[in-house]
Amino acid sequence: MKVQYKILVVDDEPIILFYIQDLLASVDNYIVETAESGEQALEILPSFKPDLILLDIQLPAMNGYEVCRKIRADNRYRFTKIIMVSGHARVNERLMGYEAGADDYIGKPFEKEELLAKVRVFTQLKNKEEVDQVKGDLLTLITHETRTPVSGIIGCAELLVSDPTLSEEGKELAGLIAKSGQQLFQFMKNAVLLCKLKAGMELHFNPEPVSGMLANVINNLVEENLDRHIGITTDFDDSIILQADWPLLINVFKFVIDNAFKFSPDSGTITIKSWQTDGILFVSVQDEGEGLDPHMREHIFDEFAIKDVAHHQKGQGISLAICRYILHYHHGAIHVEGNPGSGATFVIKLPLQPIEGIGEHES
Structure with a gap:
């Protein structure tokens, strides 16, 4: 079964909304909602939870930059991808969009192949980032919850190794248990480190x-x-x-x-x-x-x-x-x-x- 991606299109021109909605409807794994203003878009967000927002810059009352900043200020939408849409191709507009938190930019009029390509790339990227976050959180949780029992296993095995009443065969088996526990503990530490590295870390030289x-x-x-x-x-x-x-x-x-x-x-x-x-x-x-x-x-x-x-x-x-x-x-x-x-x-x-x-x- 294909993954269903939700896309919110925000534009004050009904003809543009209709065109984009019709274009995206040709792809069977997109669910599309539209909004004609920034205020309406912000109202739709909590219930619709879009994977991607196509956001026009020139909106009445609240422009696209302001809408973008409000979305980025809400942690619930940290993985949501935002593509700014504008009828101009000025560099300063693009820079302002990136500063507001946009992921990409596309100009009007746009080629349908380019729009579909950008939508496909960014919806898949959003999905991957969410999956990576879940994997990282799960791995951190598993490591945290298993650290104490694994430490207990290692400690008990090491006590058995030093027990003078235990046979040599028993000590050898206890040593293997301790070594395996240490390897498991190190692997969990390494896995958490890998997740942190992939998420981003600040260096101190x-x-x-x-x-x-x-x-x-x-x-x-x-x-x-x-x-x-x-x-x-x-x-x-x-x-x-x-x-x-x-x-x-x-x-x-x-x-x-x-x-x-x-x-x-x-x-x-x-x-x-x-x-x-x-x-x-x-x-x-x-x-x-x-x-x-x-x-x-x-x-x-x-x-x-x-x-x-x-x-x-x-x-x-x-x-x-x-x-x-x-x-x-x-x-x-x-x-x-x-x-x-x-x-x-x-x-x-x-x-x-x-x-x-x-x-x-x-x-």
Whole structure:
């Protein structure tokens, strides 16, 4: 069944209302209401709840800009898309519309194909944004509600591991329970972080030496993987100072280096390097794992990209997507090199100084 989209057309010219209503009626998944004034449009909103508003600028009494501002001031319509309509093509009109909160602009007379295309794009976008919001809210709720029981499971399992009366087999099983609980807890934290990144976050920059931050991450991960005897080779430029939102960015280094540990064979070696060229920081992390085929290289930074069972057991397919988002916030990038059987090398690239205008993510 097709999704039904509600469209409100606001114009003081009856012939325009009739034309647009007739045009949109040719598409079977649009429900159309009309209003001849801004006041009438605002009265219709609470009951009709449109997905999209085609709003004429030149309205009597209350013009389109004022109507747009009133709609944007009401949180109930934060996902509603607004396309301003005008008989003029002046740049200042468009700018005033965007400042009032409009999503797009179309001039009169308009081509029907252009109007239908804009309506289609913005109704689908509104639907996607609402779905993303629901998914994010649900995930946050699930994480909040499961945090206490998961913590209880981990705590009880760790107590069993240290119980001298428990058999070695029992301790091993308790250890597996604790480890699985910790993995679940970390996944929930990562999922919430991903939702926050997609929704938009403000960054707070401070300078830190890159080699020191990398060393801290490496030491912690080596401690967690002592029984695997994985060697670490480093080649750092100790002079590099990076301006970044470090509480956020440190996750990139954690996830990429942890990924190298997960896919490295026992007693293997991970090589980590840092250098700078023309104001750009480069960090590479090379493992001796199985490597990646071209298809996986192309999609490895997508959300939940790792679908096959063998890889899914080692990672939930979310941490590398988080890396991509965090680096996007910093105007950085990440890519992976390597072929099947030759290991993988992840290369992170970041500007050493913040780029003007950065601070809030734009989807």
